[in-house]
Amino acid sequence: MPLEHGLRRWFPRLRLRRRVLDLVTVGLIAALFAGATVLVYATGGTKLAWPYLMLVPVLLAAARFRVVGGILGGLVGGLLLGPFMPLDSHAGIAQETLNWIVRIAFYTGLGGFTGLLFLAIHREGVHRERDARIDSDSGLPNKVALAEALRELHAEDPAHSPLLILARVRDLAGIVEAAGVAAADELVRELERRLRAAVGEPARVYRFSASELVLLKPRPDRPADELIELAMRSVEEPVEVRSIPVHVELMFGSAGSGAAEWEPRELIRQTRVALVAAGEHHRAHVHYAPEHERESARTVELLGRVRRGLAAGEFELHYQPKIGARNGAAVGCEALIRWRDRSGALIPPGRFMPGVERSALIDPLTRFVVAEASAFAHRNDARTVSVNFTARNLLDRELVAALGAQLAEGGLGNDRLEVEITEGAIVRDPGAARAAIERLREAGCRVSIDDFGTGYSSFEYLRVLPITGLKIDRAFVRDLEHDQRALDLMASMIQIGHTLGLEVVAEGVEDRAQYEALRWLGCDVIQGFHFAKPMTEHDYRSWHEREFA
Ligand code: C2E
Ligand code: CA
Ligand code: CA
Numbered sequence: 001m002p003l004e005h006g007l008r009r010w011f012p013r014l015r016l017r018r019r020v021l022d023l024v025t026v027g028l029i030a031a032l033f034a035g036a037t038v039l040v041y042a043t044g045g046t047k048l049a050w051p052y053l054m055l056v057p058v059l060l061a062a063a064r065f066r067v068v069g070g071i072l073g074g075l076v077g078g079l080l081l082g083p084f085m086p087l088d089s090h091a092g093i094a095q096e097t098l099n100w101i102v103r104i105a106f107y108t109g110l111g112g113f114t115g116l117l118f119l120a121i122h123r124e125g126v127h128r129e130r131d132a133r134i135d136s137d138s139g140l141p142n143k144v145a146l147a148e149a150l151r152e153l154h155a156e157d158p159a160h161s162p163l164l165i166l167a168r169v170r171d172l173a174g175i176v177e178a179a180g181v182a183a184a185d186e187l188v189r190e191l192e193r194r195l196r197a198a199v200g201e202p203a204r205v206y207r208f209s210a211s212e213l214v215l216l217k218p219r220p221d222r223p224a225d226e227l228i229e230l231a232m233r234s235v236e237e238p239v240e241v242r243s244i245p246v247h248v249e250l251m252f253g254s255a256g257s258g259a260a261e262w263e264p265r266e267l268i269r270q271t272r273v274a275l276v277a278a279g280e281h282h283r284a285h286v287h288y289a290p291e292h293e294r295e296s297a298r299t300v301e302l303l304g305r306v307r308r309g310l311a312a313g314e315f316e317l318h319y320q321p322k323i324g325a326r327n328g329a330a331v332g333c334e335a336l337i338r339w340r341d342r343s344g345a346l347i348p349p350g351r352f353m354p355g356v357e358r359s360a361l362i363d364p365l366t367r368f369v370v371a372e373a374s375a376f377a378h379r380n381d382a383r384t385v386s387v388n389f390t391a392r393n394l395l396d397r398e399l400v401a402a403l404g405a406q407l408a409e410g411g412l413g414n415d416r417l418e419v420e421i422t423e424g425a426i427v428r429d430p431g432a433a434r435a436a437i438e439r440l441r442e443a444g445c446r447v448s449i450d451d452f453g454t455g456y457s458s459f460e461y462l463r464v465l466p467i468t469g470l471k472i473d474r475a476f477v478r479d480l481e482h483d484q485r486a487l488d489l490m491a492s493m494i495q496i497g498h499t500l501g502l503e504v505v506a507e508g509v510e511d512r513a514q515y516e517a518l519r520w521l522g523c524d525v526i527q528g529f530h531f532a533k534p535m536t537e538h539d540y541r542s543w544h545e546r547e548f549a
Contacts, residue, residue, distance in 0.1 A: 025064045029073065032057035037080045045089040051081050051103070058107055062114035066122070070115030071108050078104030135207040137185045140192055146206040146214055150264035153218055161262035163224055163254065165215040166271035167195065167231070170249040172211035174395055174432060175241070183241045188213065190239050191248065198234035199227045214271070217257070224254045228285045251278050255288035279358055299355050306339070306352055306361055310368065315339055317372045318534035319382070321543070322505065322527045325519045330544060332384035334420070334527065335373040336534045337365070357390045366393050367402065374406035376537060377416050380544075384446060386418040391425035394436035404443025418446035420471060423454065426461055434465055441466050448505065453493060462500060470497040474508020477528070481513040491521050498522070 036053040043050050054077040061073030082100040087093045133145035153162050169175075169191070176184045192205040195215055206214045220227060231252070238245035253275025256267050270288040276296045278286040286292065309315060319333040339347040356362050369387050377385040393399055407417055419440055426433040426449070437447050448469030453476055472493050479486040490506075497504035506518050509528030518526055532543055 022064070025060070029057045029061050029064075032060065033076060033080055036077075037085070040081060040085060041089050045086045045093075046081055046095055046099075047087050054081055054107070055110070058111045059114055062111050063118050065115070066119045067112050067115035070111030070113070070118075072111075074106075074108035074111030075104065077111075078107040137181075138188045138192075138207050140189070140205060140207040140213075142206060143208050143214075146208070146216065146268070147264060149204065149216060150267065154262065154264050159261060160259050161256035161267060163217040163220040163227070163257035164267050164271050165217070165224065165228065165231070165252055165254040166208065166268075166275050167191075167213045167215065168251045168275060169211045169213075170251055171395075171429070174429065175246055177395070177397075179242055179244060179246070184210070187239055187241050187246060187248065190241070191235065191250075194234040194239075195231050198230040214268075220257050224257065224287050225285070228252050228254065232284060250284070251275060252285040253278055253288070254285065302352060302355050303359050303361055305341075306356055306365070309339060309341065310361070310364060314341060315365070315368060316536070317369065317376065318536060319376065319385070319540045320527060320534040321382075321532045321540070322384075322386075322525050323531050325515075325523050325526050330382065330548060331525055332386065332418070333382050333540065334386040334388075334534075335369060335376065336388075337369055338534075357392070362390055362392050363396055363399065366390075366396075366399060370399065370403055370406060374403075374410050374412065374417065377412055378410045380537070380541065382540075382544075384415060384418050386420050386446075386448070388450065389419045389421050389425070391428045391433075394421065394425060394429070394433050397439075400436055400439045400443070403440065403445055407444050414444035415446050417444075418448055418469070420448050420450040422450045423452060426465070430461060433461075437465050437467065441468075448503070459496075462496070467502065469503040469505060471505040471507055472523075474506075474528075477506050477508045477510075477514055477518070480517045481511075487517065487521075490518070490523075494521050494523050 033054070036050070036057065039053060040046060040048075040050045058070065058073040058077045062070030065072075078100070082095075082104060083097075085095065085100070087095045087099075133141055133148070135142040150162070150164075169187070172184055172187075175187060188207060191213060192207075195213065196203050196205050199215060199217060200221070202219075203215060203217045206216065208214045215231070217227065232250065235248045235250055238247045240246070253271045253273070255270035255274055256262060273292050273296045274286045274288040276299065277292040278284065280295060280299065316338050317335045318338050319335055321330050322332045322334065323329070324331045337349050337353070339349075339352060341347055356365055366387075366389065373385045373387045376382075403417065403419070406412070407414075421433070421437070440447050446468040447466070448471050449467055450471050451473040452470045454473045470493070472490065476486060476490050476493065480490060494504050503524050505525040505527060506523050507527045509515050509518065509526050509530045511530055514528075515526055515530055535543060
């Protein structure tokens with residue numbers, strides 16, 4: 001049985017303690033037998049009620065040593081009150097043979113039966129304990145088992161920490177969506193096998209959460225970097241789940257294995273801090289160092305404030321107009337999030353969105369943006385209102401469905417909402433992006449590629465994605481007036497867009513010369529400070545009235 005084998009290997013102390021306890025119990029049982037014998041004899045023999053006392057050591061033996069203990073105890077107790085114990089010790093009257101033989105049979109039977117009961121109770125307890133230490137979905141030991149193993153290792157050597165590696169499967173949600181929950185469990189089991197084989201015995205792998213595994217290496221023979229290098233190589237080959245090859249990306253945070261005082265819970269916490277740092281620095285692995293602490297505390301604190309701010313209604317959208325290049329008409333606007341904190345100061349998205357985009361908070365935040373922008377579109381006749389989506393938003397089926405529902409419920413016609421997606425988000429998971437974009441288009445939503453030209457992407461996606469627009473990044477607008485190559489590049493990008501039947505937008509247009517150049521190149525829509533900065537809804541209306549009255 002692997003668990004028991006593991007328990008014994010990891011907890012040698014447990015056996016010693018159990019042996020001492022057994023010896024003490026045997027001593028106690030012997031003393032009770034002797035005491036009861038003496039008492040029965042001294043009080044006048046078996047004719048009185050004292051012989052019942054003999055049941056105490058018999059039951060105790062059954063409790064401790066189960067069936068064998070109960071039967072042996074019953075025999076010993078029965079014999080002690082048997083042939084040599086008189087019926088009346090004062091008068092010297094012996095017992096009838098049948099009497100003590102029946103008593104032995106009764107004691108032995110009772111002892112054996114009680115032993116059986118205790119055995120059943122014990123087995124039930126063992127099952128429960130094992131269940132509490134096992135992740136029922138994958139059959140791997142869970143975090144309770146991990147905590148226990150660490151406590152034992154700590155008891156053995158509190159001055160030298162084991163190596164603990166926390167591995168997170170990057171896109172488990174996507175895998176679950178594509179292949180089902182059972183497939184994810186299958187995947188986790190296969191990862192366990194590969195990781196353990198990669199880092200060499202002795203090592204144990206625990207399932208820490210749905211998408212996280214912890215690898216425990218008590219006495220690593222090489223540095224964490226090298227072990228993780230091996231672990232990463234072990235998942236380079238796709239994992240076969242339900243006969244579908246799945247490419248798995250892992251992210252690692254590690255801690256420990258140094259000659260220093262350590263503490264089990266602290267070690268687990270440090271791996272998490274390291275994993276957060278890995279995410280923040282876009283690295284596959286980070287080994288814990290105290291300076292990661294401050295960063296992670298800052299991020300956690302910021303996310304906490306954003307969560308509370310969202311609940312307290314501290315977020316609002318500002319709207320930046322988009323102008324038709326040919327006729328100067330307002331053709332729509334982009335909704336951009338702002339955070340008005342309690343002091344009334346307006347915090348721009350650059351200060352909080354990078355953290356939010358890496359966390360689950362992006363889901364409620366984007367839902368807020370979609371609801372607000374739809375309501376705005378309903379109240380104002382701005383032709384198309386654009387919202388920004390991140391890579392994670394594209395995996396959120398409900399969000400995409402909600403957008404469709406907003407369009408339908410709000411009585412907004414087709415093309416009144418547009419989603420801007422960066423090239424980077426599409427490149428990260430082209431399959432998911434394509435599915436999401438198709439669903440958005442079916443819902444009557446326009447979809448445009450944001451920051452076009454900066455995403456190191458191939459042009460392949462332009463061929464296969466059903467997008468409606470390209471938004472050329474402001475980096476290409478900056479030098480339009482005095483750089484011929486910038487002008488040529490812009491001309492080519494606009495042409496690519498038009499060849500594919502897409503609406504081309506240029507963003508970050510700050511002066512008249514840039515605007516004229518873009519108009520001359522045939523760009524369709526212009527957005528930038530030259531026309532207007534992002535504004536509150538109130539200011540947007542005043543601006544609109546002033547400009548187009
Ligand atoms: P983005 O989507 O590229 O948005 C355009 C940014 O450029 C906005 O900054 C806008 O204020 C700024 N901008 C517009 N015209 C000009 C100009 O002429 N010159 C210059 N220098 N800047 C101009 P903002 O509002 O600070 O937003 C920054 C980024 O934050 C956005 O870049 C977008 O990536 C993100 N963001 C904003 N709102 C949301 C949102 O609701 N959801 C998500 N996921 N991201 C958002
Ligand atoms: Ca945008
Ligand atoms: Ca942009």
